Amino acid sequence: MKKPPVLAGAAERGLSPFRGRRAAHLLPQARLGGPMPWVIAIMVALTVLAAGGGLALANLADRARGELAGSATVQIVDPDPQSRSQQADAAATLLVQDPAVAGLAIVPPESVADLLEPWLGTDDPEQAVPLPALIDLRLRDGADAATLDRLRSLLADAAPAARIDAQAQWLAPVLDALSALGWMAFGLIGLLAFTSAAAVWLAARNALGGNRDTIEIVHLLGGSDAQIARIFQRSILADAVIGGALGLVIGMAAVWLMGAQFAALDSGLVSSGGLQGSDWLVLALVPVGAVALAVLTARFTVLASLRKML
Amino acid sequence: MSVAEQEIVSFDNVGLRYGTDREILSNVSFTLFPGRFYFLTGASGAGKTSLLRLLYLAQRPSRGAIRMFGTDVITLPRERLPAYRRRMGVVFQDFRLVDHLSAFDNVALPLRVSGVREADLQGPVADMLEWVGLAHRADARPATLSGGEQQRVAIARAVIGRPDMLVADEPTGNVDPEMALKLIRLFEALNRLGTTVVVATHDVHLLSKVPDSLIMRLDKGVLSDPTGALRYPPRRIGAGE
Numbered sequence: 084m085k086k087p088p089v090l091a092g093a094a095e096r097g098l099s100p101f102r103g104r105r106a107a108h109l110l111p112q113a114r115l116g117g118p119m120p121w122v123i124a125i126m127v128a129l130t131v132l133a134a135g136g137g138l139a140l141a142n143l144a145d146r147a148r149g150e151l152a153g154s155a156t157v158q159i160v161d162p163d164p165q166s167r168s169q170q171a172d173a174a175a176t177l178l179v180q181d182p183a184v185a186g187l188a189i190v191p192p193e194s195v196a197d198l199l200e201p202w203l204g205t206d207d208p209e210q211a212v213p214l215p216a217l218i219d220l221r222l223r224d225g226a227d228a229a230t231l232d233r234l235r236s237l238l239a240d241a242a243p244a245a246r247i248d249a250q251a252q253w254l255a256p257v258l259d260a261l262s263a264l265g266w267m268a269f270g271l272i273g274l275l276a277f278t279s280a281a282a283v284w285l286a287a288r289n290a291l292g293g294n295r296d297t298i299e300i301v302h303l304l305g306g307s308d309a310q311i312a313r314i315f316q317r318s319i320l321a322d323a324v325i326g327g328a329l330g331l332v333i334g335m336a337a338v339w340l341m342g343a344q345f346a347a348l349d350s351g352l353v354s355s356g357g358l359q360g361s362d363w364l365v366l367a368l369v370p371v372g373a374v375a376l377a378v379l380t381a382r383f384t385v386l387a388s389l390r391k392m393l
Numbered sequence: 394m395s396v397a398e399q400e401i402v403s404f405d406n407v408g409l410r411y412g413t414d415r416e417i418l419s420n421v422s423f424t425l426f427p428g429r430f431y432f433l434t435g436a437s438g439a440g441k442t443s444l445l446r447l448l449y450l451a452q453r454p455s456r457g458a459i460r461m462f463g464t465d466v467i468t469l470p471r472e473r474l475p476a477y478r479r480r481m482g483v484v485f486q487d488f489r490l491v492d493h494l495s496a497f498d499n500v501a502l503p504l505r506v507s508g509v510r511e512a513d514l515q516g517p518v519a520d521m522l523e524w525v526g527l528a529h530r531a532d533a534r535p536a537t538l539s540g541g542e543q544q545r546v547a548i549a550r551a552v553i554g555r556p557d558m559l560v561a562d563e564p565t566g567n568v569d570p571e572m573a574l575k576l577i578r579l580f581e582a583l584n585r586l587g588t589t590v591v592v593a594t595h596d597v598h599l600l601s602k603v604p605d606s607l608i609m610r611l612d613k614g615v616l617s618d619p620t621g622a623l624r625y626p627p628r629r630i631g632a633g634e
Contacts, residue, residue, distance in 0.1 A: 300489050303451055304550075305479030306506045308472065393452060393471060 119286055119319070123326025124333065126279040127373045130272050131334025131366050135341070137268025138365065139357035144261040151251040153185070155226045155234075157218035161244040164213070170242035171216035177241055183222055183230050190217035226251065279373060280380045287315060287384040302392060312385040316378050323377040327370030335366060400424045400460070401558060401589050402448065407457030409443055409614075416455070417443045418614045425591065427557070430584045432600050433593040435611035441593040442486060442562055444611060448591065449483045449560045450474055462557070479507055482551030482588075484561035488543045490535040490550075496522065496542075497531040500549045507554060521549045525579065540567040548579060558589040565596060577602050 157174055161167040171189055178184050195214050196203075203212070222230060226249035238245040251258070291298065298311055342357060402425040409418040418440050425431060435441050446452045447459065450466060459466050461477055469477070482503070490499050500521055504514040522528045525545040535543055544567055551559055559580065565573035573596070581603055584590045592599075600608055610617045 296489070297491050300491060301502070301506060302475075303449060303478060303483060303489075304503045304506050305475045307475045310506065390471070393450070393474070 119282075119322040120326035120329070122282050123279065123323050123373060123377060124330035126275050126282075127327050127330025127370050128333040128337065130275045130373065131331060131369050132337050132341075133268045133271040133275065134369060135334070135338035135358065135362075135366055137265045137272070138362040139342070140261050140265040140268065142357055142359065142362070144258050144265065147254065147258055147261075148251065151249075151254060152225050153222045154250040155220040155222060155231060156248055156250055157187075157220055157238075158246045158248070159216040159218075159242060159244050160213075160246060161215075162213040167213075167216050167244070170244055171218060174238050174242040174245050175218055177237055178218070178220065178234065181234065181237065183224065183234070184220060185223045186221045188219045190219055192216070220247075276372075276376060280376055283319060283377045283380040284384045287319070287381045288388065290315065290318075291385060291388050298389070299392065302389075308386055308389040311389060312382050315381050315385045319377050319381040320374065323374040324370075327373050330373070331367065331370045334369070338366065399426055401427045401462060403458075403460045404447075405458040405460075407447065407454045407459060409440075409447065409452070410455045416614060418447075418454075418611075418616075421457070421614075421616045423609060423616060423618075425558070425589060427589050428584070428587050429589055430581065430603050430606040431589070431591045431609060432603070432606050433591060433609045433611065434595060434597065434600065437595055439611040440614040441595075441611055443614075444616075445483075445560055445562050445591070445593055449481055450478050479503070479554065480557045482554065482556035482559045484544075484547050484551045484559070484564045486562040486566065488535070488547040490543055490546055492535055495532045495534060496527055496538065496546045499535065499546055500553055502550060503554045518553065521553050522546075525549045541569070541572050544568055544572075544576070548576060552579075552583050552588070555586070556588060558591065559583060561590070561592045563594055564592060565594060565599060570598075573599065574602060 157178070159167050159170045159174065161170060175187060175189055178187055192214065195217055199214065224230070231247050231249060235245070235247050238247070301311060338358070345357065402423075404421050404423050407418060407421040408416045410416040421444065433441055433444065443452075447454055450461075453467060457467075462480060464477070466474070466477060491502065494502070497518055501514050501518045504518070519528065519531065522531050525548060527542060527545055527549070530538060530542060533542075535546065538546065544564065548561070548564065551561070561580065564580075565576055568576065577592075577599060580590050580592060594600075600606065
């Protein structure tokens with residue numbers, strides 16, 4: 084009988100990895116399933132949206148805090164317009180000489196009337212209710228409680244009807260609410276990541292179950308867990324890249340549209356600097372994170388399942 | 394060379410049971426040596442397949458010790474088992490070909506698992522298919538092959554990597570006597586190249602077809618030694634007591 088053929092150089096018996104398309108073809112159903120790119124796309128789009136919202140809210144809150152940190156308002160609440168005007172002038176004179184004050188502006192009564200017009204109508208509001216005189220104050224080192232107390236003492240004699248409040252104090256509940264919304268957005272991202280990982284985990288387990296016979300044969304022929312896991316990783320990588328790219332486009336478009344809507348309200352996410360260049364970069368990295376999460380989840384799922392086989 | 398260095402496999406008081414059932418294999422002890430041709434025989438249900446599963450590392454025993462290629466494979470971490478499996482070729486009783494791969498790709502599978510480059514495996518796989526008479530069916534899927542053809546693909550897959558040991562479970566069970574003899578001749582040819590061959594069969598007529606073969610017999614999970622195959626030095630069929 085003819086001698087059996089001998090493989091030139093003999094088969095390597097190391098643990099070289101499967102490579103190329105041939106390895107992927109070993110498990111035809113290793114593709115984790117038709118819907119997987121769409122699931123990943125939806126998750127990435129929602130994550131981009133949540134991250135965009137969270138970053139915009141965080142920026143908005145930070146910027147507002149920065150702007151309000153050194154601002155205070157002096158109100159002269161006196162029903163007598165003449166006394167009120169005199170006290171406002173006296174307060175302004177004293178305050179402008181104080182070293183803690185970087186600048187001030189007496190808000191013209193017309194501006195105060197304009198501000199209150201939506202509530203008090205176009206008639207002379209002064210006839211309806213006495214309006215306070217307002218002084219917009221900018222402080223050098225922030226509107227901390229000690230500075231404000233000292234300024235109150237300073238005005239106590241010359242303008243007894245003066246009340247000084249830090250502007251940040253008025254908006255503190257709003258800023259806290261913005262921060263809470265920002266944290267909620269990041270919490271949502273965590274939940275989306277968890278859900279994505281769970282979806283990949285389920286799909287990987289199903290794919291493993293569907294290919295159990297082939298995997299067992301590959302094992303018995305000397306295939307290692309890492310080699311088999313690599314086939315699944317390769318599959319999920321393709322699905323995740325497609326889904327991630329699609330999700331990024333959808334998510335970015337949604338964030339941009341929302342920004343444009345807010346910009347039209349003149350308090351937007353984009354035009355007023357809600358999202359900066361670095362924020363857009365962070366959003367662009369979301370699919371990269373999603374791909375890494377999907378690949379690692381698939382790897383750990385497959386390795387954990389294979390460990391139950393000899 | 395010492396006995397320990399020469400032996401390729403040794404089983405020592407190995408027992409196997411599933412759950413709390415009675416033992417399928419009891420106190421199995423034997424030693425296999427390089428370059429020998431062994432038949433493992435016994436009636437259906439005697440435990441041949443279970444013993445072979447232990448041999449090709451598809452299963453761990455319930456008790457006892459197994460050494461392969463000089464290593465205790467019972468305590469070996471599972472991540473090191475693939476390297477030992479690659480030293481063996483296995484012909485499964487039910488062939489276990491991968492349905493969606495062609496005959497060529499099935500035969501190439503062990504080489505791809507071992508990381509052999511595509512350019513390096515094309516020729517040997519084609520030669521191997523020619524050797525088993527299936528060069529013309531290289532692109533055929535297993536479902537379109539006859540039982541005998543599938544068996545030959547399974548054998549080609551088992552021997553393509555030139556294993557140190559070939560384990561075949563009823564390799565002639567689905568073929569006619571003429572093809573059975575041809576397959577045995579294939580194993581003999583491989584054995585002459587230095588591969589240890591273990592063939593499980595219940596066909597007693599095959600046992601005399603390989604003159605230098607050694608016989609192990611399983612009966613209800615207990616191994617007997619009609620030719621002295623399990624003792625060292627092993628005695629050949631026809632050799633004087």
